[in-house]
Amino acid sequence: MNLLPENFERLSALTDGQLPEDEEVQTLDWLAHDEDAQSSWNTYHLLGEVMRSGVATCPDRDAAFMQRMNAALAKESIQPLQIDAIKNEAIQARPQDFSAIKGIKTPAANDAFIHWRWVGGLAALLAVVVVSWQGLSAGLDQGAAPQLAQVIVPTRQSVAALPLVVARDETPVMIRDPQLDAFLSAHKQFGGTSAFQKPSGFLSNAVFEGDAR
Amino acid sequence: MKSVWALCWVAWLLLSMGLGTVHAQSGTVIPSVGVGVNEWLVRIHEASNKQSYAGVFVVSMEGRISSARIWHACDGAQQVERVEALSGAPRSTFRRNEQVLTFFPERRVVLSETRESLGLFPNLLQSHPGSIAQWYDVKPIGAERVAGFAADVVQLRPQDNFRFGYRVWTERKTGLVLKLQTLDGQGRVLEQSAFSELQLDLPVSVAKISQLMDNTQGYRVETPELIKTTPEAQGWVMRSEVPGFKSMNCYKRLIATGPEPRHDSTVQWVFSDGLASVSLFIENFDPRRHLQAELQALGSTYAMTRRLNQWWVTAVGEVPPQTLAAFVQGLARLK
Numbered sequence: 001m002n003l004l005p006e007n008f009e010r011l012s013a014l015t016d017g018q019l020p021e022d023e024e025v026q027t028l029d030w031l032a033h034d035e036d037a038q039s040s041w042n043t044y045h046l047l048g049e050v051m052r053s054g055v056a057t058c059p060d061r062d063a064a065f066m067q068r069m070n071a072a073l074a075k076e077s078i079q080p081l082q083i084d085a086i087k088n089e090a091i092q093a094r095p096q097d098f099s100a101i102k103g104i105k106t107p108a109a110n111d112a113f114i115h116w117r118w119v120g121g122l123a124a125l126l127a128v129v130v131v132s133w134q135g136l137s138a139g140l141d142q143g144a145a146p147q148l149a150q151v152i153v154p155t156r157q158s159v160a161a162l163p164l165v166v167a168r169d170e171t172p173v174m175i176r177d178p179q180l181d182a183f184l185s186a187h188k189q190f191g192g193t194s195a196f197q198k199p200s201g202f203l204s205n206a207v208f209e210g211d212a213r
Numbered sequence: 214m215k216s217v218w219a220l221c222w223v224a225w226l227l228l229s230m231g232l233g234t235v236h237a238q239s240g241t242v243i244p245s246v247g248v249g250v251n252e253w254l255v256r257i258h259e260a261s262n263k264q265s266y267a268g269v270f271v272v273s274m275e276g277r278i279s280s281a282r283i284w285h286a287c288d289g290a291q292q293v294e295r296v297e298a299l300s301g302a303p304r305s306t307f308r309r310n311e312q313v314l315t316f317f318p319e320r321r322v323v324l325s326e327t328r329e330s331l332g333l334f335p336n337l338l339q340s341h342p343g344s345i346a347q348w349y350d351v352k353p354i355g356a357e358r359v360a361g362f363a364a365d366v367v368q369l370r371p372q373d374n375f376r377f378g379y380r381v382w383t384e385r386k387t388g389l390v391l392k393l394q395t396l397d398g399q400g401r402v403l404e405q406s407a408f409s410e411l412q413l414d415l416p417v418s419v420a421k422i423s424q425l426m427d428n429t430q431g432y433r434v435e436t437p438e439l440i441k442t443t444p445e446a447q448g449w450v451m452r453s454e455v456p457g458f459k460s461m462n463c464y465k466r467l468i469a470t471g472p473e474p475r476h477d478s479t480v481q482w483v484f485s486d487g488l489a490s491v492s493l494f495i496e497n498f499d500p501r502r503h504l505q506a507e508l509q510a511l512g513s514t515y516a517m518t519r520r521l522n523q524w525w526v527t528a529v530g531e532v533p534p535q536t537l538a539a540f541v542q543g544l545a546r547l548k
Contacts, residue, residue, distance in 0.1 A: 020431065179502070180509070180516060180527075186466065186481055187492040187514075187529040189326055189437075194488050194531075195254045195345065196379070196393060202328070204393075204406040206296040206306040206315070207281040208272040 008040055015044040250346045253367070253388075257381070260388035262287055268360065268411035269299070274404040274512030283408075286417035293422040307426035314426055323432040345487040348372050348457040349379075357382060359391040360411040369488070374398060375456055375536045376489050377513055387413065395513040395531065404512035440465040440478075445547065447480045449495065452545040455536060457486040484530075484540070491530030491540055498525045508534055517541060 010027045013019040019027060031037045188205040265287060271280045284295040296306040305316040315324040345351075349369040357364055364382040371378050378400070382392035392407035444450065444463045451460070462483045482493040503525040509516045517528045517537040526544060528537040 018425070183492070183494050183516070183527050183529050184511075184514065186437075186494070187490075189328055194485065194490055195258065196381075196390070196488060202308065202313075203270050203281075203283060203294075203296065204272045204404075206308075207270055207298065207406070208274070208277075208279045 007037075011037060011040055012044055015041065015048060250349075250351045253351075254345070256388040257383055257390050260384070260390070261285070262292060264387055264389055264413060265415055265417045266389070266411060266413050267415050267417055268408045270296075270406065271409045272404070272406045280409070284417050284422060286419045286422055288419045291419060291423075293419050293426070295422050295425065307422065309423060309426060314429070316429075316432065321432050323429050323434045325434050325436045344457055344459075345369075348376060348486055349488065354380070356385075359384075360408040362391060362411065362413075364391050371398075373456060374533060375458075375539070376486060376532055377403065379488065382407070384413075389413070397513075398533070438466060442480070444480075444482050447495075448547045449480065449482065450545050450547050451540075451543050453539075453543040455484070455491075455539045455543065458484040458491065458536075458540075459486070461485045461490070489531050491528060491532055491537065493540060493544060494527040494529070495521075495544075496525050496527075498523050508537075510534075522546070 007027070007030065010019055010023055011031065014024065014027050014031075031041055194201055265285060267282070267284045269280055270283045271278060273279075279301055280299045282297045282299060286293050291310055292308075294306075294308040296308075298304045298306075303318050305318075307314045307316075311328050313326045313328050315326075316322075317324070349371055351367060351369050354366050354368045357366055359382045363385045365385055367381045367383070369379040369381070378396040378398075380394040380396060381390060383389065384391050391411065392405070394402050395404040397403050442463050442465050444460065447463065447465065460482065464481045464483075465478045466481060479494050479496040482495070484491045484493075498520055503518070503520065506519045507517070513531045515530065515532065515534050515537055517534060519526050519528075519541045521541075521544065524546075526541055528540050530537060530540075
């Protein structure tokens with residue numbers, strides 16, 4: 001791409017997120033390889049930032065920083081990873097044979113005195129017994145069983161059983177389905193007759209309910 | 214004859230006392246703002262008509278938080294707004310006065326709507342003269358800073374159990390609503406919306422936002438079908454009114470549910486007390502879909518369903534469940 005005005009217009013549209021998809025690849029490619037495009041890209045962002053927040057960031061300083069970092073990176077000598085060797089090592093190692101993995105081959109200092117595998121097995125067995133006992137207790141007496149972790153279960157409440165005032169703690173959870181979403185959307189669209197609708201209600205609905213459609 | 218005159222006199226006295234009370238309440242003065250309730254509502258409404266601003270708007274309810282970047286501009290004749298969602302499905306919402314377009318880029322669909330409710334104010338106050346002050350106890354509760362701006366805080370506490378309360382933070386100089394909370398009967402916050410960042414008096418261009426809004430190229434534009442009607446024409450009446458709520462509008466619309474939109478029409482009857490609103494959706498009962506009467510909630514919005522002979526009623530509103538129950542119970546079929 002050359003330095004035609006329409007190319008810069010495309011770049012500006014890309015900055016605003018308005019560029020059609022079919023033009024994005026070409027424009028990004030130009031941006032990646034052309035210094036004028038990169039300079040304009042930074043300027044567009046700077047303008048946008050000033051318009052939005054009134055505070056200018058400093059892209060030139062960022063560019064200088066990137067140049068210094070790229071130069072420093074170029075001086076670094078990096079040994080390429082031996083991916084094949086690691087793969088082979090991992091495949092050949094049996095599950096119990098941790099000695100094949102670096103750093104874990106040293107035995108525990110007190111291995112000679114305590115059989116850690118037996119201790120681990122016993123702990124696992126105890127855990128299974130405790131969990132099973134809790135499950136069994138819950139099944140036998142749901143009301144009396146203590147709840148160790150709070151589980152959020154959607155509840156539905158019959159209207160016939162509805163008390164005049166529902167405590168907030170008993171609030172039923174809204175289970176979204178297409179029909180209810182359609183009604184909620186219609187209510188927000190045509191039912192939002194409130195003095196707060198324009199100053200706040202419309203924004204709230206647009207922010208929160210938009211993804212429910 | 215004397216007793217008749219005496220009764221008339223007592224009735225007149227009671228009536229005049231009642232009217233006087235309503236009048237006095239509608240003229241309630243909010244000291245820190247220095248105006249009455251209705252004037253205060255007009256002021257916060259006008260603030261969005263006169264100010265250009267940009268910022269980040271955050272809505273939270275039941276542990277869920279959604280946010281969007283907002284641009285708002287006005288030029289006297291028109292008010293435009295751009296809302297770019299920062300959370301949830303990608304979408305952009307544009308508003309020009311009552312015209313609203315929501316772009317869903319993933320589906321390449323634009324939903325085009327005319328939201329009559331956005332143009333109701335200040336007529337809404339005229340249709341509810343004094344009623345907001347009658348049903349809500351309005352008082353200033355102090356001053357705070359929101360998004361870096363000094364704000365007056367006003368609380369609207371409901372006078373009965375048929376509505377929720379509100380706490381409103383308005384920017385001191387302009388009256389712009391910076392933060393709004395909906396509170397239940399125990400004063401717990403059900404829903405909150407607030408600016409987390411705000412820049413006032415920015416040179417936001419009405420033309421630029423309008424231009425973006427009108428560019429629907431590459432999108433399929435969907436417009437919901439809607440017919441304005443009256444409850445009576447649809448054969449419905451509210452046998453017992455819910456205190457403070459007045460009938461606002463009635464529509465017959467095609468509701469898109471699931472992959473195929475249903476072609477039977479659903480009646481939507483809208484009520485409002487000036488701050489809270491309720492929609493009653495009335496459709497034909499379908500035993501395959503309408504299985505059980507339910508009550509559900511999301512933030513301050515409740516939804517209640519109930520069968521009424523061969524009809525199925527869904528009441529939706531930012532009100533406590535007992536209000537929806539009262540609406541559903543009051544609904545009756547005209548003979």
